[in-house]
Amino acid sequence: MISNVASHQSPASVPERESCAEHRNHVAWTSVKQERWEGELVVEGEIPSWLNGTYLRNGPGVWHIGEFNFGHLFDGYAMLVKVHFEKNGRLIAGHRQIETEAYKAAKKNKKLCYREFSVSPKPDNFLAYVGELAKLFSGASLTDNANNGIYKLGDGRIICLTETQKGSVIVDPDTLDTLGKFEYSDPLGGFIQSSHPIVTDDEFLTLLPDLLNPGYLVVRMEPGTNERKVIGRVNCRGGPAPGWVHSFTMTEHYVVVPEMPLQYSVQSLLKAEPSALYQFEWRPERKAFLHVVCKASGKIAASVEVPLYMVFHFINAYEEKDKDGRVIAVIADCCEHNADTTIIETLSLKNLRSFHGQDVLPDARVGRFTIPFDGSQFGKLETVMDPEEHGRGVDMCSINPAYLGKKYRYAYAIGAKRPCNFPNSLTKLDLVKQKAKNWCEEGIVPSEPLFVARPGATDEDDGVVISMISEKNGGAYVVLLDGSTFEEIARARFPFGLPYGFHGCWVPEN
């Protein structure tokens, strides 16, 4: 386990990380060296004077416990990164491990104590196995490693999330302290959730997959409360297990519930040994669906079979209306992996760490679903733009939050400059012109580009895009691109490398 060093150091006082051989041991796939750090970053370029607030990023930070090494990108113990943009143009940055039960127990006992994405603790004997089963049914054996989503709730609390409900953790955006579990006060039960609730100043909407009575609960929580209330329920059409809902999307009036053929694997959950796809299995014979739930009534407005799809992240959705203002269809966009689950294995640490220049990143595209409201049984899935525009790689997307659920034009994502084994560029997708602008530097691994709108802006792309970059020489920097031109406006280097991270959020200064 890594050393626990709390410090406030200037960049110069931290030793340089050794440079890495080409992509092997890329810093993006290497555990961070110390538990926490805080210091000032030197800025190259100019930070817009309106950009006051804190960028927070969540993601894996540590992939080992003593000699034991995790196998998958998704396993890493959660680490927060912050970059605070002060009014005077100074940047104060830091990182810190989230103090989850799973992380603390691993440190204390020097072994894996909870079930993570790709690996479960091995029961010592049959009795222990029976005990494990009982713990599984209560959710007690599952991880609370909240390394994925990060959101500012309408009441100001910052919540970090993973796919288990117990993996909902409140953190302090300034100190990065772990403030405690987010305890849901409702009696809804179950133990899994989407990693990506849809959070606005007015609400927190999420999906709770129901493994016992296969389906999904659509739930809503008001700011200032911990109580989720059920808006509606969707029963699965594709067999006895719900599809993985890492994320979902919504329009102004409807929630789009995905039912992917990549389903939770009851078998893997019951066995200590995960399947080839970890906690999931690909069941194309059970088909793929999208369900549209009315936010106001909870009723199902449409439920269609669609071509098979493999999606981690939906981008946005909106309503298509006729000339009288009646909704005729819902359009839902996503980063789609050509109905191929290979990407999950591509993200194993063994694969990420063994890049020798081969072009092994599976192709992905910007997928657009059309869900008709005329009672049709089938929906469409089309490719929005020639995938070559973004190098046939696309994921980890953001949009201007003012366009959530509305007709929109731009999305920001990670893209690919081939050959690569992981997306290695940032891309601005113009979904109307079907064109992309790309930003790249040799040997980089960029994390999700987060769009922050300029206060008072009227153009959709008037703002900046923030991303954290891990470099092949072992370094890391935060980069700011202009949301419109997609050109670099500033960067600030960390004094040491940082591993890859998943998602970010923006906390504006009061």
Ligand SMILES: CC(=O)/C=C/C=C(C)/C=C/C1=C(C)CCCC1(C)C
């Ligand atoms: C993308 C990503 O980070 C996904 C993380 C998924 C996790 C941590 C899944 C955890 C689970 C278990 C440990 C067992 C129960 C099922 C499931 C929620 C998938």
Ligand SMILES: CC(/C=C/C=O)=C\C=C\C=O
């Ligand atoms: C990083 C990733 C996919 C990259 C594909 O090209 C998925 C991450 C999922 C978790 O947030």
Ligand SMILES: [Fe+2]
């Ligand atoms: Fe995610």
